[in-house]
Structures are given as C-alpha cells and as structure tokens.
Amino acid sequence: MRVGVNTYIVQEISGKGFPIDELKVEVLELNFDDTPVLTKKGINWEILKKLSGLDVEFTLHAPTVDGKNINIDLGRYSRMNIITMKNVFKVANRLNAKIVVLHGGNIKESYHRAFINTRKQIMEIASMAEDYDVRLLIENLTDVSIGTFPHELLSLMGNNVSMCLDIGHAFLTAIKWGLPLDEFILLSPYVEELHVHDNHGNFDEHLLPGEGMIGWNYVEKFIKSTRPKYLILEIKQFSSMEAVINAIQRVKKNIRG
Numbered sequence: 001m002r003v004g005v006n007t008y009i010v011q012e013i014s015g016k017g018f019p020i021d022e023l024k025v026e027v028l029e030l031n032f033d034d035t036p037v038l039t040k041k042g043i044n045w046e047i048l049k050k051l052s053g054l055d056v057e058f059t060l061h062a063p064t065v066d067g068k069n070i071n072i073d074l075g076r077y078s079r080m081n082i083i084t085m086k087n088v089f090k091v092a093n094r095l096n097a098k099i100v101v102l103h104g105g106n107i108k109e110s111y112h113r114a115f116i117n118t119r120k121q122i123m124e125i126a127s128m129a130e131d132y133d134v135r136l137l138i139e140n141l142t143d144v145s146i147g148t149f150p151h152e153l154l155s156l157m158g159n160n161v162s163m164c165l166d167i168g169h170a171f172l173t174a175i176k177w178g179l180p181l182d183e184f185i186l187l188s189p190y191v192e193e194l195h196v197h198d199n200h201g202n203f204d205e206h207l208l209p210g211e212g213m214i215g216w217n218y219v220e221k222f223i224k225s226t227r228p229k230y231l232i233l234e235i236k237q238f239s240s241m242e243a244v245i246n247a248i249q250r251v252k253k254n255i256r257g
Contacts, residue, residue, distance in 0.1 A: 001227065001255050002026040002057065003248060006234045007034040012054060018241055020056060025248060027057040029232045030095070032088075033068040040070050043087055048094050059099040059193060059230055060092050065106050065145075074121045075105025075114035075146065085125045089132040099193060099230060100129065101137045101164040104147030104156070118146040119156060126160040137164040137193055140184070142172045142204065149173065150186050163187050166195035166234070167222055168204060171214050175201040181218065191226040195234045196251070206236035208247050220254050231255075 004027030009017030014034040030051070032038050037047040051058075063084060065073045072081050085102075092100055102125070105118040126136045138156050140163075141147050147156060153163060165187055174181040196219055198212030199205040205212060209219045223231065231251060238244050 001223075001229065001231055003231050003251050003255065004028050004057075004059070004233070005244075005248070006061075006232060006236075007031050008236055009238070009244065010034075013051070018244070020054065022241070023245070023248065025056075027059060027230055027232070028054075029059045029061055029101070029230075029234065030091075030097070031061045032063045032070060036069050038063070038070055038084075038087055038091055043090060048091060052095055058092075058095045058097040059101065059232070060088060060095070060097050062088050062100055062102040064103050072103075073106050074103070074118040075107060077117045077121065081121055082124060082128070086128060089129055089134055092134050093132045098133065098135060099137060100134050101139050101193060103139055103141055104145050104152075107144045107146060115146050115152075122156060122161060123158065126158065130160050135192065136161050138162075139164040139195070140166050140169050140173070140187075142169050142176070149177075149179075150183050153187055154190075157190050162192045163190040164193040164195060165191045165222070165226060165228070166197075167214060167219060168195065168197040168199050168206065168234070171199060171218075172201065172204060185222070185225045188226045191228050193230040193232060194222065194226055194228040195232050196222075197234045197236075206234055208233070208235055208238050208243055209250075210247075211237075211239065211243075216250070223251070223254055 004025045007013040107114040170184040198207040
C-alpha cells in the first residue's frame with residue numbers, strides 16, 4: 001500500500017500547502033483543478049514536462065462536473081467527455097500513472113437517463129483506458145450523483161473498472177440516508193484506492209482524520225478492510241503542517257501494524 005496526498009496541498013503544483021520533500025509521501029493524486037495542465041484548449045505540455053520531473057509517483061483524478069479548468073459530466077452523453085478522458089489518459093501515460101479516478105454523472109431530470117449515460121460512457125472510457133495501460137476507478141459520491149450508494153457502485157464494476165472508496169463521501173451518505181457506514185465495506189473486493197478525510201456530517205469539508213466526526217477508528221477499520229493499493233489523504237482544510245505530517249505518519253504506522 002502506497003500512501004500519498006492530493007496535489008491541493010503540494011506547493012510545487014498548486015502553489016498552496018507544503019513542499020513535497022517535507023510531506024514525505026510516496027504518491028500524489030493529481031487533481032486537474034490544482035494546475036492548468038489540461039484545459040479546454042488541450043494539454044499544456046510545458047506544465048506536464050515539469051510535473052514529470054518531480055520524481056514522484058502519480059495517480060490522477062479526472063475532471064469533475066464543477067471542474068475549474070475543464071469539466072466532465074457523465075450524466076449526459078457527450079463526445080467531449082470521451083475526448084477529455086483521452087487527454088487525461090495521455091497525461092497519465094506521460095506521468096507513468098496507472099490509476100485514474102472518475103466520478104459518476106449528475107442526476108438532473110431523470111435518474112434513469114443519468115445512470116444509462118454514466119454506465120455507457122464508463123464502458124467506453126474503460127476500454128480506451130486499456131490502450132494507455134491505465135485502470136479506471138469509480139469514486140463514490142454524495143447527493144445527486146450516480147454512484148452514491150454501494151448497490152449502484154457494484155453495478156458499475158466491470159472490465160478494467162474498479163473502486164475508489166472515499167470515506168468522507170460515504171459518511172455523508174450514511175448520515176443523510178440513514179445507512180450503516182459499514183455497508184460500504186461490501187465494496188472492499190473492488191477497492192484499489194482509498195480517499196481519507198473527515199467532516200462533520202453536513203458537507204464535504206476534507207478535514208484531516210480526527211478533526212471531524214468520522215475519527216481515526218473508522219478510518220483504520222476501512223484501511224484494514226479494503227487494503228487498497230493506494231491511500232490518499234485528500235485534504236483541503238487542516239489545522240497545521242504538523243497535523244498533516246502526523247496524519248501521514250499515523251497512516252504509515254497503521255499499515256505497518
């Protein structure tokens with residue numbers, strides 16, 4: 001299991017947070033909101049060259065519905081979604097990244113249509129991913145998105161499609177809909193990446209574990225149950241750099257234990 005952080009808190013990429021050397025992580029999850037390496041104009045090869053020179057392993061998080069530089073919504077069928085994902089895989093190939101995380105589509109007028117569009121495009125994108133030696137992971141979401149509940153996510157698994165389990169999102173879903181959080185452990189056989197962050201049950205705060213209501217006990221339970229290839233501390237709010245470093249060290253200690 002390789003432990004990393006999201007690029008939002010990596011100084012060399014987002015301009016915020018801390019230097020890579022001080023974080024002492026093995027992998028970074030590249031979010032396309034954190035750097036304009038991919039926009040509607042295409043790939044910025046100069047930025048991509050700089051990223052590839054950072055001497056760190058990457059996983060990629062595909063653009064989201066509300067992406068700042070470029071967006072994807074699988075809830076509607078669009079060739080632009082496919083074209084954008086092809087560029088994502090080109091970036092992954094240049095960075096030698098083997099994992100790309102993708103969100104299900106937004107539900108607007110019709111759940112049925114959003115689900116069919118999401119499923120259809122995932123199948124096409126997963127097939128294309130194989131051409132780039134990349135594995136596609138679908139992340140569990142919250143509220144009005146396909147892929148909120150465990151039974152939905154199980155139906156999206158398939159050839160070259162596995163899971164990115166986000167603990168923070170799972171907790172929000174459990175609170176809102178009265179589900180036992182343990183139901184998400186049903187997804188364990190498919191989980192290849194685990195997103196770890198905390199919240200207070202109201203919205204997606206992306207706090208350090210222990211700074212919200214989830215706490216370390218559930219985080220450690222999910223780590224042991226899923227045993228993912230990658231564990232990403234997906235943090236956007238933190239009390240101090242020391243707290244971030246302590247969280248990274250605790251996760252590494254938990255893995256060794």
